[in-house]
Amino acid sequence: MAAGAVAAATALLVLAAAVSGLPAINVTTMAFDEGYAPLFGHDNILRSADGRTVSLLLDRSTGSGFISSSMYHHGLFSASIKLPSDYTAGVVVAFYTSNGDVFEKRHDELDFEFLGNIRGKPWRVQTNLYGNGSVGRGREERYLLPFDPTTEFHRYSILWTPAAVAFYVDDVPVREVRRSPAMGGDFPSKPMSLYATVWDASTWATAGGRYRVNYRYGPFVASFTDLALVGCRADDPIRMVAGGGVCGGGGGGGREEEVVARLRASDVAVMTVEKLQAMRRFREQNMVYSYCYDTRRYPAALPECDVLESERRRFKDTGRLRFAMRRRGPRRGSSRGGGGGRAVRSAAASRAVAAAKKRAADM
Numbered sequence: 251m252a253a254g255a256v257a258a259a260t261a262l263l264v265l266a267a268a269v270s271g272l273p274a275i276n277v278t279t280m281a282f283d284e285g286y287a288p289l290f291g292h293d294n295i296l297r298s299a300d301g302r303t304v305s306l307l308l309d310r311s312t313g314s315g316f317i318s319s320s321m322y323h324h325g326l327f328s329a330s331i332k333l334p335s336d337y338t339a340g341v342v343v344a345f346y347t348s349n350g351d352v353f354e355k356r357h358d359e360l361d362f363e364f365l366g367n368i369r370g371k372p373w374r375v376q377t378n379l380y381g382n383g384s385v386g387r388g389r390e391e392r393y394l395l396p397f398d399p400t401t402e403f404h405r406y407s408i409l410w411t412p413a414a415v416a417f418y419v420d421d422v423p424v425r426e427v428r429r430s431p432a433m434g435g436d437f438p439s440k441p442m443s444l445y446a447t448v449w450d451a452s453t454w455a456t457a458g459g460r461y462r463v464n465y466r467y468g469p470f471v472a473s474f475t476d477l478a479l480v481g482c483r484a485d486d487p488i489r490m491v492a493g494g495g496v497c498g499g500g501g502g503g504g505r506e507e508e509v510v511a512r513l514r515a516s517d518v519a520v521m522t523v524e525k526l527q528a529m530r531r532f533r534e535q536n537m538v539y540s541y542c543y544d545t546r547r548y549p550a551a552l553p554e555c556d557v558l559e560s561e562r563r564r565f566k567d568t569g570r571l572r573f574a575m576r577r578r579g580p581r582r583g584s585s586r587g588g589g590g591g592r593a594v595r596s597a598a599a600s601r602a603v604a605a606a607k608k609r610a611a612d613m
Contacts, residue, residue: 277328277407277518282316285479289315289445294469302475306448308341310470314438315447318479320498323441323490324510325481326518328407328418331364333373334470335400340365340452341465343472347405347442352487358381358438360415362406364399365392365455366470373399374538375406377417377425377448382435387552389399390426392539393532393590403475410438410481423529424536426521432553440491448472476511482509533561538574545571591593 281301288295291314294307301533318327330587333343343364350357353481354612361378372394379389415438417425429437448470452462463470483498484490495506540546542555543565553556566572 255341259402277405277476278480279476279478282477283320286316286444286477287319289317291315291445295488298475302477303471303473304446304475304477305471306343306446307469307471308448308450308463309396311517312421315445318444320479320482321352321443322347322439322481323497323506324412324481324513325395326407326409326478326513326516327481328405328446328475329446329480330403330405332365332401332403332473333399334366334448334472337369337383337464337467338373338470339368339448339456339461340459340469341366342447342449342451342455344445344449345474347408347410347438347444349442349487350442353383353440353441356435356440358382358440358442360408360409360410360417360438360442362417364472365451367456368461372461375399375419379415379427380436381433381485382440384436387436388547389541389552389554391541392423393536394538395419396532396536403473405476407478407518409513409517409518410442411510412439413514414519416519416521418556419532422532423496423521423525426529426533427554430553436552439565440612441487444475444479458487461563472601481513491543493600517586518581536572538575539569540565541569543567 279302279511282297282304283301286304291312293309294309294312294314295316296305298305298378304316306316308314323407327345327347329345331343331345334341343366344361345364346359348357348359350359355470357380358379359380361376362572363376363378365374365376367373374392375395376390376392378391380387396405405418405420409416409418412429414428416423416424416427451461456462481497485498486494490496490506497506497509539562542551542557543562545567547550564571
């Protein structure tokens with residue numbers, strides 16, 4: 251292996267903090283084969299030559315996805331992601347943890363879900379949390395992003411400890427859910443795998459299914475790089491849930507309590523005053539839905555909700571903003587597409603595939 255490749259394999263990724271003013275988060279990254287494996291749509295998974303960037307494609311035949319090679323009982327799960335551009339209605343790109351394949355009826359899950367849109371409308375990102383099969387109590391929050399997620403990579407991170415879950419966009423925490431006794435089993439507690447997928451969610455993702463995936467704009471390409479897995483690796487998840495408490499190697503060797511202590515003491519887990527202020531600003535400027543203010547679904551807020559009067563006044567009883575946020579974006583075109591735009595769409599699709607193949611060949 252070349253010296254540059256060795257250096258890249260061991261380097262720490264330092265996230266840009268210039269915009270937020272927060273300290274940068276240091277994350278050790280890895281090549282795809284060091285911690286992940288294809289999940290489905292194998293022919294629609296393109297890897298760079300050095301194995302550190304992966305592109306997932308959705309076309310008429312299938313979507314695609316990958317999964318971590320191990321399950322983790324608490325950890326930091328992170329990737330830099332660039333989303334498909336142009337008309338993306340009905341497309342969902344997901345970066346999430348789950349254990350539904352092992353604990354089918356009492357599964358846990360932590361989600362970043364990126365919801366595509368018609369041309370001229372922005373992508374939205376949704377976070378969610380389930381514990382012990384509590385799928386009837388969705389804990390969705392939805393945000394617009396203060397940047398265009400289709401033009402360059404941005405890092406999305408999930409930190410999970412026994413005390414809290416935090417979602418980060420670049421170095422800014424956008425949501426924290428602290429465990430409380432009243433949550434009971436709703437707080438995720440069992441080992442989970444990390445997943446990344448792109449798929450057709452025409453039935454619900456855009457305007458409740460009003461706008462569906464239009465494959466004339468495809469294939470839809472989502473790219474992932476700077477992959478990171480740090481935590482307590484559960485080689486035997488059933489035994490760990492039963493109290494085994496021993497982590498495997500690969501970034502988390504030792505007893506579970508030791509690994510969790512290191513996670514909780516890390517820079518990313520310590521919620522400083524500056525981080526809390528940055529999180530409040532992000533939510534005030536970008537959050538467009540919160541289950542905590544959705545009194546139609548939950549007349550009594552779920553126990554972990556920190557209902558703020560200053561925030562509550564901005565939302566309807568549906569949990570949605572009273573007034574729409576405005577974001578500058580590309581010039582609007584027809585949401586359904588006419589004949590005159592077909593050549594543009596075809597060229598855009600060709601460029602997307604060519605770009606993904608070039609990354610696979612050159613990186």
